[in-house]
Amino acid sequence: MAWWFWIALGAVLLVAEVIIAADFYLVFFGLAALLVGGMGLVGVALPAWAQWLLFALLAVAGLSVYRRRWKSRLSQVDRELTPDLEGEAGFARDGIAVGARGRVVLRGTEWDAVNGGGDDLPAGGRCVVTRVDGLTLHVRSES
Incomplete structure (x- = not known):
């Protein structure tokens, strides 16, 4: 060849x-x-x-x-x-229902997020990162 x-x-x-x-x-x-x-x-x-x-x-x-x-x-x-974001607190840009996708603001940057907690996150509500999956944060309500 x-x-x-x-x-x-x-x-x-x-x-x-x-x-x-x-x-x-x-x-x-x-x-x-x-x-x-x-x-x-x-x-x-x-x-x-x-x-x-x-x-x-x-x-x-x-x-x-x-x-x-x-x-x-x-x-x-x-x-x-990848920064260690688990345990960090941020806030929901828009409301995110349980199991739904949305956007959160953390360290001055917007991230894709999934609400893995038991409560809905209201717009502006504080949340905690429980897991990082690539560029998607899994969050739950802080309260």
Whole structure:
């Protein structure tokens, strides 16, 4: 197969990883394709079956050796960037019924929130963060 096929395949896989957030799987297939394409570019001539075999071996090796390590490092960075908001008090911008979604103001910023408490939150009512799920706060009435 032509070296440019592998370079194009690698680029498509890396772009797909970014666009669809494939949980850090496609990056290894993309890098493996780029390596196979790079070998062809510098003149290493392999039959098509050997190129596919090398691609598969590089992708599986990358997945098994590096994925867990890289993903844990990226997850640590995410945790460090997310402030610890549990237990913080804020107030509801609008009224939020029990189990409903709404907006709360906390530390001068508006957040998406879910009322997980047993009481409705009136507009302007104080609330406490019980859990953080990404960029959504789970709150309950402070009283």
